[in-house]
Each structure stands twice: as C-alpha cells, then as structure tokens.
Amino acid sequence: MAAAAAARHAKRALVALAPGAEEMEAVITIDVLRRAGIETVVASTTTDLLVPCSRQVVIKADATLEDSTRKEQHYDVVVIPGGLNGAKALADSRAFGEVLKEQERSNRTIAAICAGPIALLSHQIGVGKEITSHPSVRDKLHETYKYSEHRVVTDGQLITSRGPGTAMEFALAIVQHLLGDEERNKVTAPMVLHPSL
C-alpha cells in the first residue's frame, strides 16, 4: 500500500497554459489528474501567472513555463489544452517547442486536445502517428498525421482528443495511461460520469 502510494505520487504532469486556452479543457484535465494523485504543475507561458482563458476565466498558474521546465525537472506527461488562441501561442513558442521535443526524445507522454494538436504540428512532434483534434483544425493536420475521428486516440506516447465535450475522457485516458485501469476507476467512482463512459 505504501509502495503503491509512493509510486502514484511519483507521477508528474505539466499543463501548459497560454492566454486563450480553453478553460474547461484545462481545468477538467488538471482536476482529474490531481484526483488521481498526479502532481500537476500549471505553467503560464508568459511572465504573468494570471492567465486569461478563452471565455474570460482567469486562472492563476503555479509557475512560469520557464521556471517549471528547468533542467532537473521532468514530467511524465506534458498536456496541451485547446482554445484556438492558446494553441496558437503554444505552436508559436520556441521554448515550448523545446519542452515537447525533449519530452518526445525521452519517450515520455504528450497529450493534446481540441486545437492543441496544431502545436504538435508546428513543433513536428509525433509525425505520422494516429491523432485526432477538434474538427475545425482537421484540415491542417490530416496530411502529417493519420487522422482519426475517435473521441480519444492513444498512439504510443501520444494522446489526443477533440473538444470540451471529450475533455473528461481525455483526462481519464491520461490517468489510465500513466497509472492503469484501477486508478482510473478509483477516480471515476465519485464523479457521477455518464453511464456510457
């Protein structure tokens, strides 16, 4: 039991939060990962910890991306929320591109939802893998990736999903990928999920 708890607490996640991020997608993911005992750092891509999201919800990040990705840090998963402007900011950030490339080189997990996969494309992450995304950005992605319309797609260490309505399934897929079915089921039990999930 103690060993299992220690193993659980060893998992770490980084959620990259840029202005314009989709707040439901970000918060559902952060909340569910923390319910699973994954140590989750919410990182602002600017020098301002207060991040205004796509529907004007302002979330206070735990740290800047720069501070949370110094050399000695590593994360079992790096999460890219959607929200078109937030995803574009991540697609345009050289510093975040380096974080993703290091994550891929180390064979650690990357998870992107909604418009988030455009940041994968921009930084040439997971080229050729099977992915999904919000339908509105499909056309940018389908030549570089095997495009799927499933609600969540896991291909190796790359997990992708489609939108606010799939965010819960996306978050649970990350939990399952890092911690297994049993932990996933523990997290879902008190959440009153739709019976079809």
Added chain:
Amino acid sequence: MAAAAAARHAKRALVALAPGAEEMEAVITIDVLRRAGIETVVASTTTDLLVPCSRQVVIKADATLEDSTRKEQHYDVVVIPGGLNGAKALADSRAFGEVLKEQERSNRTIAAICAGPIALLSHQIGVGKEITSHPSVRDKLHETYKYSEHRVVTDGQLITSRGPGTAMEFALAIVQHLLGDEERNKVTAPMVLHPSL
C-alpha cells in the same frame, strides 16, 4: 436578429465561488453560459478575488459577492457549484443566504450542483421541491426535498445536478431554461459532446 441578440445578451448569471469550490463544476458552467451569450459574473464570497478551489486550481473572480449583489443588480440565475468546502461556505454565509432568498422571492432561477444543494437546505430554499445532489449528501436532503437520482432535475425555477460528470448537462440545462432549445443546440454544436447527450 438584432432583437434576438439583445434578448440573449440581456440574460445575466451569478456564479458564487467560495474557497473549496469544485473547479470543474464552476468552470464548465461559467464557460458554457458565456458561450451562450449569458453575461456571467464570477463572484468571490471572500474579500480576496483569488479563490483556491478544491483541487488547488486558483480562479480569479470578477468581483466580490458583496459588490456584485448590490441593490440595483439582478441575475436571471444564481449558480451554486459543488465541492464540499465551497458548498459549506455558501451554506454558512448569511449574505449569500439573502441573495438566494431574494432570488426565490423574485421567482428567478437558482441552480446547484454536487454538494451545492446543502446551501439550499441551509437557507431553506425551494423546500419540498424535487431536487438531486451528489450521492454523498443525499442523506442531509431527502427529508426536506423530493429526492431524485436523475442527472439533472428542473422543478420550477430550481435546477439541480449531481457531480463533475454531470456538470456539462447541468450547464446546458441552465442555457435551455433561460434561452430555449435552439440556443442550447447552438452551444453544443462545436463542443463534440458525447453522442448520448
């Protein structure tokens, strides 16, 4: 078209955010109401606009509850998120109790999710109506209300729901209640909801 837009923008919501609120439930509701064009004020129940939620997500409120509920203000819906500590704070707040009582006297909508209905009980709102809640607080509620296990229950101007996994359905029920089916459907179209919703 202009008249329809004006009518839409006339709707206003207050989301009461206390420390310990369930951040998924709060953010899903705020985001979906704003997608529907409902002017949504996120109100901190303390004097600090930065509200630490149940899984350590910190949300910056738009205003204090005091400032957002001065005499001339009115809201078409007052929303009570869950999260046990957040709901207890709202149950214990005399100022919030007055907001709820005025809302009920004016026959305007009140919506509560998860542990949120314990604030209804504490302030004696909607006594005898049909409600639901998170299963864990059912025992406090079932003698004062007609207790239902449906995922969302609407009885007159009172809308209640069960947990993080029902928050999307809860938010959409508020949209439907205030603006009708057509607006609900406009909001859902780009969100990639589960086909069963």
